[in-house]
Amino acid sequence: MGKLTFVDEALADLREKGLYNTIRTIESSVGAWVQIEGRRVLNLCSNNYLGFADDQRLRDAAKRAIDEYGVGPAAVRSIAGTMSLHVELERRIARFKGTEAALSVQSGLNTNLSVLPLLLDKDDIVFTDELNHASIIDGVRLTKATRVIYPHRDTETLAKLLEEKRAAAKKLIVTDGVFSMDGDIAPLPKIVDLADAYEAIVMVDDAHGEGVLGSHGRGIVDHFNLHGRVDIECGTMSKAFGVMGGYVAGSAKVIEYLRQRARPFLFSSAATPPDVAACIEAIDILEKSDEPVRRLWENAQFFKSSLKKLGFDTGKSETPIVPVMLGEAETAWSFSKALFARGVFATAIAFPTVPQGKARIRVMMSAGHSRKDLEFAIDAFAQVGRELGAIRA
Ligand SMILES: Cc1ncc(COP(=O)(O)O)c(C=O)c1O
Incomplete structure (x- = not known):
């Protein structure tokens, strides 16, 4: 027992610093929408750029x-x-x-x-x-x-x-x-x-x-x-x-x-x-065919420009990876939870994966997202962003 108390301490330390990651379980195939905790939610965080994971x-x-x-x-x-x-x-x-x-x-x-x-x-x-x-x-x-x-x-x-x-x-x-x-x-x-x-x-x-x-x-x-x-x-x-x-x-x-x-x-x-x-x-x-690649880039451009118009900072992104910069880890976790409550699955990324103070929601675009999916996501970002003061009301 005593030999492993350092593990308890390390886990407690992560919790105390707000760095403890609760890992969600996907109960369906990985597509534009996934099932989590029995709910169908829009998936914005798989690396499924071309939608091939469930093709x-x-x-x-x-x-x-x-x-x-x-x-x-x-x-x-x-x-x-x-x-x-x-x-x-x-x-x-x-x-x-x-x-x-x-x-x-x-x-x-x-x-x-x-x-x-x-x-x-x-x-x-x-x-x-x-x-x-x-x-x-x-x-x-x-x-x-x-x-x-x-x-x-x-x-x-x-x-x-x-x-x-x-x-x-x-x-x-x-x-x-x-x-x-x-x-x-x-x-x-x-x-x-x-x-x-x-x-x-x-x-x-x-x-x-x-x-x-x-x-x-x-x-x-x-x-x-x-x-x-x-x-x-x-x-x-x-x-x-x-x-x-x-x-x-x-x-x-x-x-x-x-x-x-x-x-x-x-x-x-x-x-x-x-x-x-x-x-x-x-x-x-x-x-x-390069059709899935073209669709991916169209989605990324639409999503990024819509978020920028709302006043979000999407960092240095030049690709379909869209970091929505939020600062502190706690803000990013709260943002992610509020998105989830609205049916959008987008995980927060915080220290040690990124430097301290640079926590974010990292959105991964996919060719599998429809325009309607993206509008749903943008709407959720706008609502949560205003609620948490990340963008102007
Ligand atoms: C740059 C880079 N290299 C390697 C990997 C690991 O790839 P895999 O998941 O196939 O082990 C990743 C995945 O996160 C990555 O981003």
């Missing part, structure tokens, strides 16, 4: 895969877990991204844990944006390289830091493509220029750019037309693709190296057939 075509593909391949591979990829579906997904990801090769792993988090420890040694330096995702931070922690954190999107400082460390054995710059809490985009063209000048490796985590940026949702590299200039693109199939799984795309030799040595690939079982088949179906849909 019938993906469901059917997953069912067909279960019939043909069963429910699991029952092995890690390197022993007996590589099925023809995995090989096909990797071929399709590489084609979609325009790279020589791709590797599929179990999640976006695992991509960062796969790549960073393999590329970096003790005499190397990794330059990492201060707002990079936790999985990048954890990937960096698994290396013995020296970590240099540069201010968010600040390429002038990055240039100075690269100059200072010019003599390092190996240099790697790693950045989120789209920053998940603010919805702003990494200055990738400038980063790539700096990388060329200083012979640094460039790695971008495109978790929130996939299916969102670029032609047919091909991601940030396509968005900036930087094909061939970014060494490693990684990302996830769990957001716009609506499924589960991560990938690394890049040169054939880097992918082969990962296949031989990446620990999540070697020591954690392969993704399941229904997941992999649904991912392939998502790529199929996107290759054939």
Whole structure:
């Protein structure tokens, strides 16, 4: 009992500071509307950018895969877990991204844990944006390289830091493509220029750019037309693709190296057939049509401009991630609760996920939202905003 009293203390501390997160349970499939506590509520917080999480075509593909391949591979990829579906997904990801090769792993988090420890040694330096995702931070922690954190999107400082460390054995710059809490985009063209000048490796985590940026949702590299200039693109199939799984795309030799040595690939079982088949179906849909991507952006523009007109601060968002900035954690939690009471599910994000005093409701737009859904949401934001004094009455 006594051994674990520190856990009671830690939980009590979270409650006292207003940081305790009550996690809601979804009782339906994840679409524009979900069922929670028996109520149907408008869903504004899944990463279901293209509405694929409950798309019938993906469901059917997953069912067909279960019939043909069963429910699991029952092995890690390197022993007996590589099925023809995995090989096909990797071929399709590489084609979609325009790279020589791709590797599929179990999640976006695992991509960062796969790549960073393999590329970096003790005499190397990794330059990492201060707002990079936790999985990048954890990937960096698994290396013995020296970590240099540069201010968010600040390429002038990055240039100075690269100059200072010019003599390092190996240099790697790693950045989120789209920053998940603010919805702003990494200055990738400038980063790539700096990388060329200083012979640094460039790695971008495109978790929130996939299916969102670029032609047919091909991601940030396509968005900036930087094909061939970014060494490693990684990302996830769990957001716009609506499924589960991560990938690394890049040169054939880097992918082969990962296949031989990446620990999540070697020591954690392969993704399941229904997941992999649904991912392939998502790529199929996107290759054939950019209609869901266009719908996503139309929704995002309509929603963002409507909130701005009401007087809300939507931060630095350049994408369908819309942070509604509210300041203190308590305000954000109260806002989220009041929205929920009005039938809108939009979670508050507070410290430690974002800095203290920068709590927000983070709204994730989806191509699955209809105009009527968005008007319903905007109405709820207006009412709650006035009630809580976040906007003028
Ligand atoms: C930038 C970034 N990388 C990686 C991940 C992790 O992806 P996954 O949920 O597939 O592990 C996320 C998800 O939150 C993310 O935002």
